[in-house]
Amino acid sequence: MNSKFSELIRKQLFIDGQFCSAVSGETLDLINPSTGETITRVDSGNREDIDRAVDVAHRVFQEGPWADLNQRERAKLLFRIADAMEARLTELFTLETLCNGRPVNETRTQLARVPDYFRYFAGLAFAQRSDVVPVEGPYLNYINKVPIGVVGNSSPFNHPIMIMCKSLAACLAAGCTTVVKPSELTPLSTLFLAELFCEAGLPPGVFNVVPGTGPVAGRALAENPKLGKFVLTGSAEAGRDAAALASRNFTSLTLELGGNSPVLIFEDVELERVVNFATFGQFIGAGQTCIAANRFIVQRPLYEPFCAALKAKTEQIRVGDPFDESTQRGPVISEKAMNRVLEYVMVGKDEGATLLTGGGRATVPGLEGGFFLQPTVFKDVTPDMRIGQAEVFGPFAVVTPFDDEEEAVRIANNSPYALGAGLHTNDLTRAHNLARRLRAGLVWINDHHRNDPASPWGGFGNSGMGREYGSESFESYFLPQSVWVRIDKAPFDWYRDTHKQKRLN
Numbered sequence: 001m002n003s004k005f006s007e008l009i010r011k012q013l014f015i016d017g018q019f020c021s022a023v024s025g026e027t028l029d030l031i032n033p034s035t036g037e038t039i040t041r042v043d044s045g046n047r048e049d050i051d052r053a054v055d056v057a058h059r060v061f062q063e064g065p066w067a068d069l070n071q072r073e074r075a076k077l078l079f080r081i082a083d084a085m086e087a088r089l090t091e092l093f094t095l096e097t098l099c100n101g102r103p104v105n106e107t108r109t110q111l112a113r114v115p116d117y118f119r120y121f122a123g124l125a126f127a128q129r130s131d132v133v134p135v136e137g138p139y140l141n142y143i144n145k146v147p148i149g150v151v152g153n154s155s156p157f158n159h160p161i162m163i164m165c166k167s168l169a170a171c172l173a174a175g176c177t178t179v180v181k182p183s184e185l186t187p188l189s190t191l192f193l194a195e196l197f198c199e200a201g202l203p204p205g206v207f208n209v210v211p212g213t214g215p216v217a218g219r220a221l222a223e224n225p226k227l228g229k230f231v232l233t234g235s236a237e238a239g240r241d242a243a244a245l246a247s248r249n250f251t252s253l254t255l256e257l258g259g260n261s262p263v264l265i266f267e268d269v270e271l272e273r274v275v276n277f278a279t280f281g282q283f284i285g286a287g288q289t290c291i292a293a294n295r296f297i298v299q300r301p302l303y304e305p306f307c308a309a310l311k312a313k314t315e316q317i318r319v320g321d322p323f324d325e326s327t328q329r330g331p332v333i334s335e336k337a338m339n340r341v342l343e344y345v346m347v348g349k350d351e352g353a354t355l356l357t358g359g360g361r362a363t364v365p366g367l368e369g370g371f372f373l374q375p376t377v378f379k380d381v382t383p384d385m386r387i388g389q390a391e392v393f394g395p396f397a398v399v400t401p402f403d404d405e406e407e408a409v410r411i412a413n414n415s416p417y418a419l420g421a422g423l424h425t426n427d428l429t430r431a432h433n434l435a436r437r438l439r440a441g442l443v444w445i446n447d448h449h450r451n452d453p454a455s456p457w458g459g460f461g462n463s464g465m466g467r468e469y470g471s472e473s474f475e476s477y478f479l480p481q482s483v484w485v486r487i488d489k490a491p492f493d494w495y496r497d498t499h500k501q502k503r504l505n
Contacts, residue, residue: 005098008091010191011042013049013211016056017204019195023048028184028211033101033331034322036369042187045210047220050179053208057150057177058226060205066177071125077201078122078173082115084200085193092161092189099186100157101330101371102285103322114165120453121173124474137503138488145478147175148252149228152221154214154242156233157183157333158288160190166457166468167231167254172206174477176228179208181221185333187211214238225249229477232256233290235391236416236462254466254476256458258391259290259419262412263448264402264434265306266425267299274424275309278397281422281448283317283375286332287395290463291420293448295381295388296399297411303401307379310399311357314375319362331371332394338371341394345376348387353378353398383414391417405434413439419459422448441467 012019022043030039045053060066069077085092093107133141151171155164160182171178182190187209194209210217218238222230223245229252232242239257246253263281265274281293298306322330332338338361345359358376373395381388381398388398402408412421421440425431428445435443441459444450451457456470467473494501 005039005094008095008192009040009188010195011040012191013043013045013053014191014194014207014209015049015053015205016208017198019191022046022212023052028187028213030099030185030188031334032098032370033333034364034367034370036335036371039098039188042191042211044184045181045212045217047216049210049212050181050217050220050224053179053210054150054152054221054224054226056205057179057208060203061147061149061177065203066175066206069175071128071175074173074175075122075125078118078125078169081172081197081200081202082118082122084196085115085118086112088192088196091192095189095192096160096186097322097330099188100160100333101322103324103327103330105325105327106285110159110162114162117165117169117453118172121169121474124471125173133482138486138490140485140487142483142485144481144483145475146481147228148477148479149176150226151176151178151477152224152227152230153178153180154218154221154230154232154234155180155182155190157185158285160186161193163233163256164190166453167473168207169453170468170473171231171477172202174474176477177206177208179210179221181210181212181217184211184213218242219245222246222251223248227251228479229254231468239464252476254458254468254473255464256290256468257419257462257464258417259292259459259463260294260389260391260415260417261291261420261422261440262295262297262415262438263293263421264408264412264423264425264438265296265298265302266423266427266430267302268426269302269424269446271302271305271309275306275313277422277424277446277448278310279313279317282397283314283329283395284449286329286373287375287397288332288337288393289449290391291442291449292393293422294392294397295412295415296397297402297408298399299408300401300403303399307356307399310377314357314377317375319372319374320364321367329375329395332373333371335371337394338373341373341376341392341396344387344390344392344394344396348378348381348385348398351385351387352380353385353387354380356399358395383411389415405430409434409437413437415439416462417459418461419463420444420448
């Protein structure tokens with residue numbers, strides 16, 4: 001274990017408010033993507049561990065003390081959790097950078113926003129009111145919102161805390177309990193957060209963490225019959241598998257899956273400005289985001305100038321040690337991920353696309369064992385090429401020309417994915433009209449990557465189902481219960497007065 005970080009590292013499962021060993025005694029080797037060396041070994045949970053954690057969460061949901069807290073008391077606790085996260089922000093972003101290799105400037109800035117997720121959903125909990133429904137006859141009909149129960153959450157490696165908390169804040173505000181299966185590549189920040197939550201006053205058993213592999217722990221969590229809801233962020237293939245498992249128990253689902261975001265760029269934009277947004281949209285997080293700006297679709301008069309400017313800007317990005325404040329891009333998550341990107345470089349060359357820049361490993365002095373890649377861009381890419389259709393999930397972008405709006409929309413929508421899309425133009429009438437025509441759950445006009453806890457987040461089709469953030473997410477953690485109250489004291493006897501009745505139901 002790296003002694004520099006040893007005081008931050010928790011290596012066991014977290015169940016019922018305590019760290020405990022995995023039943024099997026098996027462990028996961030956590031690899032530092034910047035060096036290729038082992039950080040530490042963390043206990044790896046199996047089905048028995050998952051079932052134990054779900055049983056605890058189910059008991060706490062039904063019996064208390066979580067079930068005994070009213071909505072406003074839970075909301076107050078979420079405010080305390082937000083404050084506690086802000087106080088320990090340095091530890092959290094340090095662990096994320098250690099495990100996934102994102103530069104500290106990225107993890108620090110990203111995680112600084114997460115406490116507000118809890119404040120936002122706490123506000124919704126404070127403001128929540130039940131509906132009274134106008135109905136025919138002498139009846140009062142009102143709707144109770146019943147928390148859905150235990151929520152399983154399988155979170156990814158690229159934004160371990162942010163993506164988990166997108167769902168977790170709404171889950172806790174609604175009064176649910178949870179079992180989290182963090183990515184086997186990046187569990188350390190989630191385990192540290194579990195301890196922090198307890199210190200903030202979250203009752204034992206409300207938040208449980210079981211590190212493990214997807215085929216073992218992830219599968220066991222998705223198909224546990226005591227879950228009311230299962231939340232997954234991952235690939236489309238992982239989403240299909242999870243949906244099939246959860247459907248056996250009619251478990252509710254929220255799935256945020258793959259993406260291959262198109263970005264339409266019209267000739268009326270200022271070149272330097274749009275190139276700055278393009279490099280940010282693609283290379284932040286080493287391109288390992290579901291909404292990365294992968295496909296630049298550029299109007300033909302601007303095409304060659306854009307390609308030249310994008311090449312120059314991309315080659316200025318400083319790849320290096322993610323703990324160095326001057327680093328702008330770190331490694332990809334693993335050797336497997338690195339090799340996948342390099343394979344797509346070969347695919348692009350074989351398909352006849354032009355390698356504009358990059359295409360190989362990047363050398364970082366002193367970190368020769370790390371999984372560093374040169375930011376890579378191909379031009380002259382046609383919509384039918386594999387490199388234009390695949391979610392490469394790395395620092396890898398393609399550029400395609402178009403002539404008119406119809407062609408631009410056709411190319412943009414020619415994808416099985418429909419999570420994010422962008423467009424850049426100074427013609428706002430065009431922008432608003434085209435936004436409606438882009439097949440994507442998220443559309444950015446003259447920007448990229450932006451989000452807010454008040455705005456719903458999610459995709460269409462192969463990019464998932466359900467929404468995170470916003471009131472849409474909050475409401476998905478409740479089941480509506482319709483309550484009917486007869487307010488007429490007149491006698492009722494259907495079998496005596498059948499012929500007088502005006503309605504059966």
